[in-house]
Amino acid sequence: KNQVEQSPQSLIILEGKNCTLQCNYTVSPFSNLRWYKQDTGRGPVSLTIMTFSENTKSNGRYTATLDADTKQSSLHITASQLSDSASYICVVTPAAGNKLTFGGGTRVLVKP
Amino acid sequence: NAGVTQTPKFQVLKTGQSMTLQCAQDMNHNSMYWYRQDPGMGLRLIYYSASEGTTDKGEVPNGYNVSRLNKREFSLRLESAAPSQTSVYFCASSLTGTSGGASSFGPGTRLTVL
Numbered sequence: 001k002n003q004v005e006q007s008p009q010s011l012i013i014l015e016g017k018n019c020t021l022q023c024n025y026t027v028s029p030f031s032n033l034r035w036y037k038q039d040t041g042r043g044p045v046s047l048t049i050m051t052f053s054e055n056t057k058s059n060g061r062y063t064a065t066l067d068a069d070t071k072q073s074s075l076h077i078t079a080s081q082l083s084d085s086a087s088y089i090c091v092v093t094p095a096a097g098n099k100l101t102f103g104g105g106t107r108v109l110v111k112p
Numbered sequence: 113n114a115g116v117t118q119t120p121k122f123q124v125l126k127t128g129q130s131m132t133l134q135c136a137q138d139m140n141h142n143s144m145y146w147y148r149q150d151p152g153m154g155l156r157l158i159y160y161s162a163s164e165g166t167t168d169k170g171e172v173p174n175g176y177n178v179s180r181l182n183k184r185e186f187s188l189r190l191e192s193a194a195p196s197q198t199s200v201y202f203c204a205s206s207l208t209g210t211s212g213g214a215s216s217f218g219p220g221t222r223l224t225v226l
Contacts, residue, residue, distance in 0.1 A: 004154070034215075036217075041220070042219055042220070043116070043202050043204075043217030043218050043219050043220050044155075044202075044217045045217070046215055046216075049215075089154065089155075100157065102154035102155045102156070103154055104152070104153060104154045105154065
């Protein structure tokens with residue numbers, strides 16, 4: 001069964017600090033891996049998308065990395081801001097079909 | 113562009129009642145999706161439509177029906193609501209289904225079934 005596991009489930013960081021979120025997946029072969037940000041009460045918003053041949057992708061202060069050999073991805077948030085408080089979801093698209101596999105998300109709280 | 117829009121934003125139903133959740137996108141996307149999100153769980157696919165005129169079951173289709181009315185609109189119907197269907201429902205769309213996955217999500221519909 002295809003799975004996407006994220007860690008930690010939640011974390012608290014101080015404003016201005018960096019943090020890294022982890023995503024391990026078993027979906028194989030896969031087409032791409034996305035990181036989404038979901039603010040409370042809102043729909044997810046795509047931050048980055050990487051194909052299996054890409055190692056890293058940045059979007060402002062967000063940098064995603066992908067190791068297709070170990071089936072691991074990470075999302076690094078640099079110089080966190082209060083607006084970064086949200087859930088971050090890792091999603092893997094299989095090479096065939098439309099049935100994405102979603103991770104359970106990591107809830108990030110940035111404190112002043 | 114409005115992106116993906118959903119109506120209503122909130123809804124309370126009694127067990128056994130029926131309702132239709134509406135979704136529309138103005139990005140000329142071919143594929144559309146309905147997900148539900150329960151506390152502590154990832155989004156789960158209910159139904160999807162790879163292109164206009166086609167629909168397929170996702171991971172949790174029981175108790176739901178869908179209609180791809182045209183390229184823009186994809187509705188989700190609960191014929192006889194049950195408390196287990198209390199959830200937040202998200203509609204999403206993407207340009208292509210097989211390579212991109214859902215790229216744009218709507219704001220969600222929070223449904224409570226009493």
